[in-house]
Amino acid sequence: MNTTPLTGTTTRTPVTRTPITQPTIDQADLARLIDSGVKYAMGGWVDVHGRSKAKVVPIELLPKLLDGSERYTPRGITGFGVMEPQEDESVAIPDPSTLRVLPWDRRFVWMAADLLREGEEPFDQCTRSILKEQLRLARERGFEFKLGVEIELFVFRPDAVQGPYLRPVAPSGSLRPSPAYDTEATLDAADFLDELVSAMQESGFGVYSFDQEGGDGQYEFDFGYDGALEMADKVTFFRVMVRQIAKRHGLAATFMPKPYTEAWGSGHHYNMSLESTTTGENLMKDADDPRGLGWSRLSYAFSAGIMRHADALAAIVTPTVNSYKRLNPRLADGTASWAPVWSAYGVQNRSCMLRLPQNRPAIENRVVDASANTYLAAAFLLAAGLDGIRNDLDPGEPVDIALLDDTDSARSNSVRLPRNLLEATEAFAGSELARSVFPERFVREYTAMKLEEWESFHSSVTEWERDRYLFSL
Known part of the structure; x- marks a missing residue:
């Protein structure tokens, strides 16, 4: 990707591995958990797809769990890498600050966990450790990375999938052109x-x-922003929580970005900001902004870094074949989808990848979708933004027109994002920034996994192809 307004070079920093101090829990807190009826504990490490994985121990063994009693052979179990028979096992070390009693089943507590090799070296597929390392590097430069995530997802009746459609939970969900914000559709659920x-x-x-x-059976949840690690832990817990609670109501929840052709896409818009580690001051706004928009030079450089690396970022923030069915400026009926397809920024411009909203001191990234692993996406976006700051990049002037597929890129000061998973994966494989954020084997095996995913999809003959070509050729 060549974004002409952006100047500077990427400084490649070797991936380092930070030892993790093993946590403990107060005996009085343990006794209170037992007295409240908690029977089991789990420390959930998070796989590359964003799913929590854990063994379960009786609550009395929680101190041993925190000391690393539970071992795993994680490689390969989600299609990521191949587990060699001679490899050491990994140990999950839960973070007790993330301990939550499951509100829907108070017999269990859940914690986010770091996955380590023998000793205290993070396992190279530990997505939480990858984010923690980027946060450490940001703090060395005086920045705390804050993140808010607008979660969108579809909820449907799994026993009533109607051909290419999902039957939404809300009977009012078939309103046209869109059920968005409809009071009755919300009350139905x-x-x-x-x-x-x-x-x-x-x-x-x-x-x-x-x-x-905007989609039938699609819902959005907005909640308080937090530190990026704490937010990633929350999103991981939310994924478990929403699916489990949906099942209690005979429903299913999906984070598939676009579950059927006529559907709206599900994004996870990231609202990103930097604060000073010394004063806690938000650093994104500046009343003396020469552009007159009220944003700081740091905000513009952070935005420019993300724009510069947008093609490689796509492999992490839009990581599935299906992701690129969402990244289309128009819906199936021809109406605007507001899904960005250009690496542009604008003020209040929802067709841009980056939006500078007027009501909060945070840069909104509208590309990230519901299938992204929040730890990986936050880590890579932070690294890209910091690369922009380090090189004092400039994003050019903001875009004030609707960016569609036929927009003149020179006129709009932007570059077209990858059109499919193959383009994104190839950009990721060739990215020096990716190799400064992720371990070398992670980059190699993630690339292989995504290429296999693309090739599997591309080798499948679809109904669309039969409809178009069977009798016309």
Whole structure:
């Protein structure tokens, strides 16, 4: 990707491995958990797809779990890499600061865990450790990375999938042209939504709002921003929570970005900001902005770094074949989707990859979708933004026109994002920045996994192809 307004070079920094101090838990806290009826504990390490993986121990063994009693052979179990028979096992070290009693099943507590090799060296597929390392590097430069995530997902009735469609939970969900913000469509799903939002509140999410989104059976949840690691832990817990609570209501929840052709896409818009490690001051705004927009030079450089690396970032923030069915400026009926396809930034411009909203001091990345692993996406985006700051990159002037596929890129000061997973994966494989964020074997095996995913999809003959070519050729 060649973004002409952006100047400077990437400084390649070797991936380092930070030892992790083993945590403990107070005996009085353990006794209170037991007295409250908790029976089991799990420390969930997070795989490359963002799913929590864990063994379960009786609650009395929680201190041993925190000391690393549970071992795993994680490579290959999610299609990522191949486990060699002679490899050492990995040890999960839970973080007790993330301990949450499951609101829907109080017999269990869950914690986010780091996955280590023997000793205290992070396993090269530990997505949480990858983010922690980038946060450490940011703090060395005086920055705390804060993140807010707007979560969108589809909820449907799994026993009533109708051909290429999902049957939404809300009977009012077939409103046209869109059920977005419809009061009755939200109330139709009130039993499920009430239990989920109550669980979010009990778990410390600080819910701002929730609503019926633009797709049938699609919902959005907005809640308080946090440190990037804490937010990634919350999103991981949310994924477990929403699926489990949906099942209690005879429903299913999916983070597939675009579950059927006519659907709206599910994004996870990232609202990113930097704060000073010494003063806690938000560094994104500046009343003396020469552009007159109220943003700081640091914000522009951070944005430019993300724009510069947008093609390689795509392999992590839009990581599936299906992701690129969402990244289309128009829906199937021809109406605007607001899904960005250009590595541009704009003020309030929802067709850009990066938006500078007027109501909060954070840069909104609208490309990230619901299938992304939050730890990996946050780590790579932070590294790209810091690369922009380090090289004092400039993103050019903001875009104030709707960016569609036929937009003149020279006129819009932007570059077209990858059109499919193959383009994104090839950019990731060739990225020096990726090799400064992820271990070498991670880059190699992630690339292989994504190429296999693309080739498997590309070798499948679809109904669209038969409809178009069977009798016309």
